Amino acid sequence: MTPASSGAPVLSPDFSGEPFWWEDARPSPDRCEDLPASCDVLVIGGGYAGLSCALALARGGASVIVADSEMAGFGGSSRNGGQANGGWNMIDLAAPDQGAMRARVESGLESQGHFEELLAREGLYDCYEPVGKFVAAYVPRHYDTLRRKAEWASANGYLDAEEVAPENVHEEVGTEFYHGGVRFSRGGLVQPARLHAGLLARVAAAGATVASPVRIDGFRRVPGGYSVETTAGDIRCNNLVVTTNGYTGSATPDLQRRVVPVASYIIATEPLADEVVDALIPRRRAVSDTARVLTYFRLSPDHRRMVFGGRASFASVSPEEGATGLHRMMTERFPHLRDVRVTHGWKGNVAFARDRLPHMGEADGLHWALCCNGSGVVMMTYLGAKIAQRILDRPNAPVCAFDGTGSANQAFPAIPLYNGRPWFLPVIGLSYRLRDFVDRLQSAR
Numbered sequence: 296m297t298p299a300s301s302g303a304p305v306l307s308p309d310f311s312g313e314p315f316w317w318e319d320a321r322p323s324p325d326r327c328e329d330l331p332a333s334c335d336v337l338v339i340g341g342g343y344a345g346l347s348c349a350l351a352l353a354r355g356g357a358s359v360i361v362a363d364s365e366m367a368g369f370g371g372s373s374r375n376g377g378q379a380n381g382g383w384n385m386i387d388l389a390a391p392d393q394g395a396m397r398a399r400v401e402s403g404l405e406s407q408g409h410f411e412e413l414l415a416r417e418g419l420y421d422c423y424e425p426v427g428k429f430v431a432a433y434v435p436r437h438y439d440t441l442r443r444k445a446e447w448a449s450a451n452g453y454l455d456a457e458e459v460a461p462e463n464v465h466e467e468v469g470t471e472f473y474h475g476g477v478r479f480s481r482g483g484l485v486q487p488a489r490l491h492a493g494l495l496a497r498v499a500a501a502g503a504t505v506a507s508p509v510r511i512d513g514f515r516r517v518p519g520g521y522s523v524e525t526t527a528g529d530i531r532c533n534n535l536v537v538t539t540n541g542y543t544g545s546a547t548p549d550l551q552r553r554v555v556p557v558a559s560y561i562i563a564t565e566p567l568a569d570e571v572v573d574a575l576i577p578r579r580r581a582v583s584d585t586a587r588v589l590t591y592f593r594l595s596p597d598h599r600r601m602v603f604g605g606r607a608s609f610a611s612v613s614p615e616e617g618a619t620g621l622h623r624m625m626t627e628r629f630p631h632l633r634d635v636r637v638t639h640g641w642k643g644n645v646a647f648a649r650d651r652l653p654h655m656g657e658a659d660g661l662h663w664a665l666c667c668n669g670s671g672v673v674m675m676t677y678l679g680a681k682i683a684q685r686i687l688d689r690p691n692a693p694v695c696a697f698d699g700t701g702s703a704n705q706a707f708p709a710i711p712l713y714n715g716r717p718w719f720l721p722v723i724g725l726s727y728r729l730r731d732f733v734d735r736l737q738s739a740r
Contacts (some may be wrong), residue, residue, distance in 0.1 A: 297546040305622045307565055307636040312614030314374050314593070315563035315602065315639040316488035323364040325495075327506040327527050334358040334504075336686060337523055337532040339546070341367030343671060344664045346385035346494040347413070347679030348543035353501035355687040360532075361524060363507040365497055370542050373488040374603040374643025374670060378581040380428045380482035381407035381673040382495070386444045398696035399652070400453055402557040403430040403670075405695065406677035407482060407500070410722065412427050413676060416491075417497050422489040424596070426579045427480040433586040433731070434738040440601055441585070445477045453527050454479050457627060468582060469574035471505070472628040474738065484581050494676075496535055511546040517588060537663040538679060540671065542642025547663075549717055551715040553654075553707050554665050560617035561604035562597060562625070563639040572598055575629065584642050587696060587727035589720075599616055601625070609724025647671050649708040656699045657706060662686065665707075682734050 325341075331355040336352050338345045341363035349359045363366065382403035390396040407514045410541050414420045432438035438461065445456035459467060461475040499505060506527060514523040520533040547688040567575075576582060576594055583591035592603035607620035618640025626633045648654055648666035655678045662677035662685065693700055699707055713719075 304537065305619050305637055305638070306331075306541070306615060306640075308637045308725060310615070310637065311639050312641060312644075313639065314488065314561070314641045315600075316377070316486055318375055320373070320488035322368040322488070322491075322494040323565060324366055325507045327509045329491050330360060330504065330506055330525075330527050330530065331358070331550050332528070333531040334360045335532065336360075336534045336536060336537040337362065337530055338538060339363075340538035340540065340542070341495070341505060342372035342540060343491065343494065344369055344675035344676065344679035344682075345536070346498050347505045347676040348536055348538060348664070348683045349496065349498045349679075350501055350506075351683030352686060353498065353503040355683065357687065359503040359504060360530060361498065361505045362509040362527075363505075364510040364542075365508050365542075367507045367567060368488065368506055371540060371549065371643040371645065371667070372491045372639060372675075373424070373489065375487050375559075375672060376559070376581070376602065377485045377487045377593065377659075377672070378428070379407075379410060379423065379484075379485050379672045380581060381405075381670060381677070382428070382481070383456070383669075384670055385429065386448060386453075387573060388447060388614045389718055395696070396529070398450075400448075401494070402696035403674075404453060404481075406673045409677045412645065413680075417493065419490060419493040422493065423483060424484045424485075424579065425483040426581065427478060428482050429459070429467040429476055429478045429578075429580045429582045431468060431582060431584040432461075433473070434734045435461075435474045435708040438736075441475070441477045442656040445479075448479075451453055454481055462655060465577075466578055467578060467580065472626050476605055478580065480546040482581065482673075484579075484593055486597075487672065488731065490672070513546055517657065520668075521716060525737070529650045534660045534662060536667070536680075536682055536686075538675070539668060540675065541646035543646070548715075550663055552709045552713055553648060554715075555647045555649075555710065555720075556714075557606070557647055557717070557720065558611060558642045559604055559645045559669075560607035560621050560640070560642045561602065561617045561623045562637045564603070564635045565638050566599040567601065567635065571631075580701050586731050588649060588724070588731055590628070592625070600638075601629075606724065606727075609720045617642055645671070650708050653678060653697045654699060654707045655695070657682075657685060658700075667721040670703060686707065
């Protein structure tokens with residue numbers, strides 16, 4: 296840890312605005328000339344969902360092209376915080392339809408199982424640490440909610456979740472900031488860029504074509520499928536799959552009206568002393584908290600740095616501004632890190648739906664898997680595979696609780712007065728910050 300006095304610059308002299316993960320696995324362009332003029336399936340988006348879908352399709356005998364407007368993996372799949380957990384965030388004891396909620400929890404847990412099986416099958420388990428998760432209570436009343444969720448999950452056999460009383464928080468995080476929490480062993484951490492690179496290599500080996508950067512300019516329905524206009528030429532396909540998530544654009548305007556991109560900012564600190572690391576997150580778990588302006592954090596794969604993420608801004612700001620804001624949020628929780636400098640700061644888009652749920656579906660051969668809502672590592676690989684299952688097997692019934700195909704099982708709601716530009720986010724962000732401030736103020740009384 297570089298010595299620094301209070302008031303010293305937050306950013307390291309060699310600060311980088313690129314993801315820390317890219318030092319191990321940097322996205323690069325793929326073949327984008329001489330593309331086939333036709334294929335069984337064209338996948339728009341080369342992130343986790345698109346690659347998972349393409350891998351299953353190619354292994355199932357379909358001809359597949361994956362097109363990404365940037366380098367494959369340039370977006371959220373190589374920019375996220377690397378937390379891999381499914382199921383817990385679907386628990387909502389206040390949901391009006393408890394049956395539907397249970398189905399979502401079960402599909403969420405299925406997504407975790409699918410993810411771990413995928414890593415084992417494809418030889419990618421070396422980029423996964425199955426260390427579990429700790430959810431920290433921002434204020435005392437949040438602890439009560441977490442405790443009830445843990446009791447419900449354990450009693451119903453979903454998760455072996457265990458409450459952590461406020462006086463025992465130090466077992467999970469080295470701070471007095473939080474008011475208890477819940478821990479569970481299912482899930483863990485990934486190096487997201489390495490995971491993406493591994494999936495990309497498997498997709499290519501399976502025979503699918505990955506083309507990036509290739510932009511989709513539009514498409515139209517034709518007999519038997521779609522004609523898709525791209526910057527690499529027109530492509531005819533039987534099925535079209537949209538997996539653009541937080542980067543959904545004007546080429547799919549109807550879906551764009553249903554997806555809200557929210558920038559999530561992340562920093563990596565300079566290497567820390569061993570004794571500091573050992574006290575920060577003693578059990579090396581994935582950690583997130585329950586603040587409305589949430590934060591999430593972990594140790595780097597080599598256990599030498601803090602990797603800290605959250606909503607540093609609800610508007611688009613530079614990596615330097617985002618890193619400075621996150622450093623302030625980090626030191627609110629860990630005051631002893633105030634003199635630790637930041638070597639990397641970056642952002643990536645998270646996709647939210649109006650109902651804060653993941654969505655997949657199909658209409659006339661157009662398929663989609665969108666809105667990770669902050670759980671994309673596990674959920675998007677799962678939904679991509681589910682789309683492939685639908686295309687290959689053509690089942691009539693929905694294939695999981697997040698599939699709204701052919702029924703009102705889970706409608707994908709549009710957002711009034713919204714056309715893809717989230718003008719309302721700064722207002723929501725201000726409201727969240729004020730409510731968090733009031734919650735902390737009241738808890739201190």
